[in-house]
Amino acid sequence: MISNITNAISLNIVESDIEKTVLGEKDESLLEALQRANVPVAAICGGQMSCGTCHVLLQPYNTKEEFKSPDAEEEMLLEDSCYYMQGQSRLACQIKVDKQLSKYKIVIVQE
Numbered sequence: 001m002i003s004n005i006t007n008a009i010s011l012n013i014v015e016s017d018i019e020k021t022v023l024g025e026k027d028e029s030l031l032e033a034l035q036r037a038n039v040p041v042a043a044i045c046g047g048q049m050s051c052g053t054c055h056v057l058l059q060p061y062n063t064k065e066e067f068k069s070p071d072a073e074e075e076m077l078l079e080d081s082c083y084y085m086q087g088q089s090r091l092a093c094q095i096k097v098d099k100q101l102s103k104y105k106i107v108i109v110q111e
């Protein structure tokens with residue numbers, strides 16, 4: 001519920017070619033924000049970084065800043081996906097919501 005979010009940050013989501021805005025709370029995981037907003041993300045392992053089904057693409061549209069790269073373990077999981085895009089692919093369970101994230105289009109990958 002929006003009223004429970006104390007440090008709300010607008011996130012730009014693209015899911016099944018439909019763009020919408022979702023509110024995230026600073027420092028929660030992107031996965032938590034997506035699940036609270038009922039955005040369909042499989043997340044089979046529940047955020048334990050073992051399934052790769054919370055795959056998203058971060059596409060800059062309001063920034064030239066580079067988003068922090070995934071670590072080696074996350075990158076290995078992402079590379080298993082046929083939708084993997086170097087420089088854009090991330091796991092929603094491994095990203096923290098912050099103001100930088102609001103400068104990206106977050107595309108939900110349907111694995």
Ligand code: FES
Binds near residue numbers: 047049051053091094
């Ligand atoms: S929820 Fe399984 S890797 Fe993110």
